[in-house]
Amino acid sequence: MKILVVDDEIDVQALFEQRFRKEIRSGEFQFAFAFSGEQALDYMQHNHHEAVLILSDINMPGMSGLELLREIKEKYETPPPVVMMLTAYGDQENHDQAMRLGADDFLTKPVDFNLLKDKLKTKTS
Amino acid sequence: MRRIMIGFIALLFLNKGFTQSPLDSLKNLLNHTASDSGRITLMLGLSSEYAALNFDSAYYYANKALLISQKTGNRKGIIRSLGAIAARIRITNIVKSVQLELRALKLAEEEKDNTIIAPIKEYLSSIYRIDLADTITAEKFAREAVLLFTQLKDTVSLIRSYTMVAGALTSSFGNLDSADFYLNKAEEFSKKNNNYFLGLIYLYKASVSEKKQNKAKAIQQLHFVLQMSLRYTWHTAAYNRLAQLYQEKERIDSVIYFSRQALLLSLQSKEYKSVIRSCETISNSYKSLYKDSALYYANLASTFKDTLAAINQRTAFTTFLELDENQRNYELSQLKAKNKEQTRLIIIGSAVLMMAIILFFFIKNNRKHKRMNLVLQEQKLEISNSLKILQSTQAQLIQSEKMASLGELTAGIAHEIQNPLNFVINFSEVSQELIDEMKVELNKGNYTDAEQIAADVKDNLNKIHHHGKRADAIVKGMLQHSRTSSGKKEPTDINALCDEYLRLAYHGLRAKDKSFNAKFETKLDPQVGVLDIVPQDIGRVLLNLINNAFYATDERKKKGEANYEPIVTIETKKLKDMVSISVKDNGMGIPEVIKEKIFQPFFTTKPTGQGTGLGLSLSYDIVKVHGGELKVETKEGEGTKFVVSLKIVNE
Numbered sequence: 001m002k003i004l005v006v007d008d009e010i011d012v013q014a015l016f017e018q019r020f021r022k023e024i025r026s027g028e029f030q031f032a033f034a035f036s037g038e039q040a041l042d043y044m045q046h047n048h049h050e051a052v053l054i055l056s057d058i059n060m061p062g063m064s065g066l067e068l069l070r071e072i073k074e075k076y077e078t079p080p081p082v083v084m085m086l087t088a089y090g091d092q093e094n095h096d097q098a099m100r101l102g103a104d105d106f107l108t109k110p111v112d113f114n115l116l117k118d119k120l121k122t123k124t125s
Numbered sequence: 126m127r128r129i130m131i132g133f134i135a136l137l138f139l140n141k142g143f144t145q146s147p148l149d150s151l152k153n154l155l156n157h158t159a160s161d162s163g164r165i166t167l168m169l170g171l172s173s174e175y176a177a178l179n180f181d182s183a184y185y186y187a188n189k190a191l192l193i194s195q196k197t198g199n200r201k202g203i204i205r206s207l208g209a210i211a212a213r214i215r216i217t218n219i220v221k222s223v224q225l226e227l228r229a230l231k232l233a234e235e236e237k238d239n240t241i242i243a244p245i246k247e248y249l250s251s252i253y254r255i256d257l258a259d260t261i262t263a264e265k266f267a268r269e270a271v272l273l274f275t276q277l278k279d280t281v282s283l284i285r286s287y288t289m290v291a292g293a294l295t296s297s298f299g300n301l302d303s304a305d306f307y308l309n310k311a312e313e314f315s316k317k318n319n320n321y322f323l324g325l326i327y328l329y330k331a332s333v334s335e336k337k338q339n340k341a342k343a344i345q346q347l348h349f350v351l352q353m354s355l356r357y358t359w360h361t362a363a364y365n366r367l368a369q370l371y372q373e374k375e376r377i378d379s380v381i382y383f384s385r386q387a388l389l390l391s392l393q394s395k396e397y398k399s400v401i402r403s404c405e406t407i408s409n410s411y412k413s414l415y416k417d418s419a420l421y422y423a424n425l426a427s428t429f430k431d432t433l434a435a436i437n438q439r440t441a442f443t444t445f446l447e448l449d450e451n452q453r454n455y456e457l458s459q460l461k462a463k464n465k466e467q468t469r470l471i472i473i474g475s476a477v478l479m480m481a482i483i484l485f486f487f488i489k490n491n492r493k494h495k496r497m498n499l500v501l502q503e504q505k506l507e508i509s510n511s512l513k514i515l516q517s518t519q520a521q522l523i524q525s526e527k528m529a530s531l532g533e534l535t536a537g538i539a540h541e542i543q544n545p546l547n548f549v550i551n552f553s554e555v556s557q558e559l560i561d562e563m564k565v566e567l568n569k570g571n572y573t574d575a576e577q578i579a580a581d582v583k584d585n586l587n588k589i590h591h592h593g594k595r596a597d598a599i600v601k602g603m604l605q606h607s608r609t610s611s612g613k614k615e616p617t618d619i620n621a622l623c624d625e626y627l628r629l630a631y632h633g634l635r636a637k638d639k640s641f642n643a644k645f646e647t648k649l650d651p652q653v654g655v656l657d658i659v660p661q662d663i664g665r666v667l668l669n670l671i672n673n674a675f676y677a678t679d680e681r682k683k684k685g686e687a688n689y690e691p692i693v694t695i696e697t698k699k700l701k702d703m704v705s706i707s708v709k710d711n712g713m714g715i716p717e718v719i720k721e722k723i724f725q726p727f728f729t730t731k732p733t734g735q736g737t738g739l740g741l742s743l744s745y746d747i748v749k750v751h752g753g754e755l756k757v758e759t760k761e762g763e764g765t766k767f768v769v770s771l772k773i774v775n776e
Contacts, residue, residue, distance in 0.1 A: 011548055011588055018555045018581065059635055062644045088543040093639055110547040113554075 002030040003120065006040040006056040006068065007086075019113045029120070037063025041071060053123060058087040058094060066097060073102040082123050086111065148174050165190045165202045172209050178393060181504050184213045188497060192490065204229045204241055208248065216396055219256045226252065243273035244282060250289045254296055264293035280314055284322045287311035291329050295336060304333050324350045324359045331366060344370050361390040361399055368406050377410045384410070392511050397433040401426050425514060432507065542599055545592035552585045552592075559585070598625070617660040619704060619771075620649040623695050626664050630671040634679075643678050643691035652699040656771055658751055663769075666744040666755070670708040670767045671695065673740070677712025677765060704771050711764040720759060 005016055013033045023029040032047075034040035037060055054072065058065035069083050085098045090108035098106050105119060151174065155167045168190040175183035187209035194202030211225035226249055233241040247270040254263035267289035274283040287307045294304035308330050315322045331346035343366070350363040364387035371379040384406040391399035408422035563578040627645060634641050671693065678691030694709045715723065724745045748755040752772055759765040 009544060009548075011592070014584070014588065015548065015551050015555070018559070018585070019551070059632070061631065062642075064642050067642070088547075089636070097639070109543060110550050113551070 001028070001052050002032060003053045003055060004032045004034060004040060004043060006034045006037065006054065006060075006065065008035055008057065008060040010035060012057075020117075023117075036060055037065065037068040037071075040068055044072065044076070053082045053084065053120065055084050055086055058085055058098070059089065066094075066101060069098065069101045069103055084119070084123070148178075161193055161197045162199060162202065165193055165199065165206070168193070169205055169209050172213065176213065180213070180217075181501055181508070184210070184497075184504075185501065187213050195486065195490070200232065200236060201238065201241060204232045204236070204245075207232070208245055212248065215252065215256065216398075219252075223249075223252055223257070239273050239277055240279075243270050243277060243279070243286075246270040246273065247282070247286045247289055250286075250293065254289075254293050258296075260293050260296050263296075264290060267293055280318055281322075284311045284314045284318070285325070287314070288322065288325055288329050291333070295329060295332050301333055301336055304329070308333065324353045324363075327353065328359055328362055328366075331363075335366075335370070340370055340373065361387050361396065364390065365399060365402065368403070372406065372410070377413075380410045381407055389515075392515060397429050400429045401433065404429065428514070542596050545595040545599075548592040549589050549596075552589045556582050556585045556589075599629075614657045614659050616655045617658050617663070619653045619656050619658075619706065620647075620651070620697055622660060622664055623647065623649065623667060623697060623706060626667040627671055627693075627695050630668050630675065634672065634675050638679075641675070641679055643675055643682075643693055645675075645693045645695070648694065648696040650697050650699050653697045653704050654699075656704060657774060658771065659747075662747045663751065663771075666747050666769060667695075667706070667708070669740040669744050670769070674708050674710035674712070674765070674767075677710045679712075681712045699773075702773050704773060706769045706771070707766050708769075709764065709766040714761040714763055714765055715757070715759040716761055720757065723757065724755075 005012060013031075016031055016033075017024065020029055020031065024031065032043060034043050037056075040054070040056065041063075056065040056068055063071075065085055065087065069085065072083055073080055080102070082104045083102070084105040084107060085103045086107045086109065087094060088109045095106050104123065107116065107119075148171065151167055151171045155164060155171065158164050158167060168186045172183045172186035172190065175186065187206060191203065191206035191210060193199075194206050207225050207229040211222045211229065214225075215222040226245060230242065230245045230249065233245055246266045250263045250266035250270060253259045253266060267286055270286040271283065271290060274286050288311050291304040291307040291311070294300055294307070308326055311322065311326050312330075315326060327346045327350045331343040331350070334340075334343040334346060347363045347367050347370070350359055364383045368380050368383040368387060371383065384403045388400060388403035388407070391397075391403060404422045404426035408419045408426060411419035411422065559578050559582050563575050563582070566572075566575040566578065624647060627647065631643075631645060674693045675691075678693060682689060682691050690711075692711055694707075696707045696709070698705045698707075724741050745755050748769055748771075754768075754770045756768045756770070757765065758768070
């Protein structure tokens, strides 16, 4: 099962690869990375059957995570991929807006990776 | 003939004047004029020109004209000088001013010269209306003046006295339509002549409009005053009224702008009542925005209230002296009357009396001169105090602008620190797990695996170090920003500074407004390297330019244009002996009309409460202090580019 992580911070890739090294090794999860909303859409276009779950930051230059969320939910109707938002701004307004746009979950940074692991497993099983 | 010529030229300057610098021309003429009456005319002209600019000089010239008139026995000169002095001290000593003016009227009536009587009546009308709040007497004097000026066929003065009648009618809540009638008549005459009084006429028209509850029209008319009129006193009045009207409309930026203009002018002309009113208005307007500034202006107002109280006290004192003097004058004239009835002894007696009178005037003048010197000195001190206060106001405003921009920054800073801290926490946690794993592998004897894990841990420690440093730099930057500028230059990496402030500005705006978004890109020339600058100051300039750029793109985005992609670009370039930093947006561009004003303090196009209007003027000053230049290139509908050029100084 493939997860697309979208974040403008490049070190996020190293972090996920280490945090999920056991799952990656066992083949339980596969990760792909995009560093902007635009890159993520591009990836979806070319590999859209692969990514089952998208984990996106909200606050990115250019296309924001919320705009990405809207695009994905509009374009890929059947079946809509699971999109989880991950942001440093855990305020109500951001949360409500993400939920209105159809986000499947809303997590705040700093990321609790154990919690994230559980959520990923339940969302994808 | 020469005298007439000089008088004519002087009159030309008084009435039309203002072609270039009337003060210099008058002074120049004064230096080349030998005849006493010519000099008197020129001095009175100078006094009137100085009236709104510099109280001391205005007073000095009026008084000198009086001395010369008395010395040469020029009765008309005495009358006109008395009138001029009365006009100058009207603000600081109203009682004495009225006394002098009434005395001038009496002397003029003795002379039976309507050309002198008419302007005095006109002036008295203004005093009775504005200072004594006696609109009935004011209207009477004004109507008498109108009659005299009509007889004299003096159109220019007639225009003025029409406005006086209208003014009296407006103040007394009297017949507004009648006031309108007089003003229209004045406007008609004024347009036929030199338009010089259009400013004053519109000032009154605005007041009639206001009384008629037509505020929009009043505002329009007041703006017309600012455009048309060259008289500073009319400007002050217009600025004050505009501030009040905008206050009713709750347009705080405009209120502050106009009050400050009024404040600056009235400080120059020592109209303390206007100073206090402006300070109080500004203080009230700042209350919701910047408490510090509000408090500052409240303090300023109370300082000037004290000054005014001190002046009033002095007025009471000098009035007492003046009354004493009047009494003596009266006794002397009684004596004179008796002497006339007597016979031969009179000749001897009157000779003695003449001596006495000469002595009396001599002593009086001498004493007056001394007193005036004292007053002049005091006034000089007050002006330099006003200047100091003004300067510290500016410093205060700059500091409050700094704190406001710090507020804009904090949200960006919070986000910028949050991200590196996440990495520090996560990478250190994962490294602990890795160490545990490494132990297991070592126990198993899998040395290659253990080595691989050790390399990963080292990588992680590097990352922790990197992100720790990142957070550190942000905190340092924030501290530098809030610090009162010590003005210390230090070698600064220009590209890093640009990058840092671009990110701070972006995240700050994002934090404030969730719907805001824009692309940004950097084109940084690695040749730029390090420059000797005050980093927090140039940083503030960049922050301001970048914020404005984002704001401009956001405004355009909100218009809902199809296919519009907001983008802000920051570019550095090394030129021959300069480094240029440009901040470019693809917003709406700046209209030509506004372009000239953007560097003026308090000019802002942002809605109330969103901009102080100080950002660009402050930026401009900072760049100037660095010996650089701040320029703007803009095209309506295409975008704007601000370019900061800084000199490379070789060590």
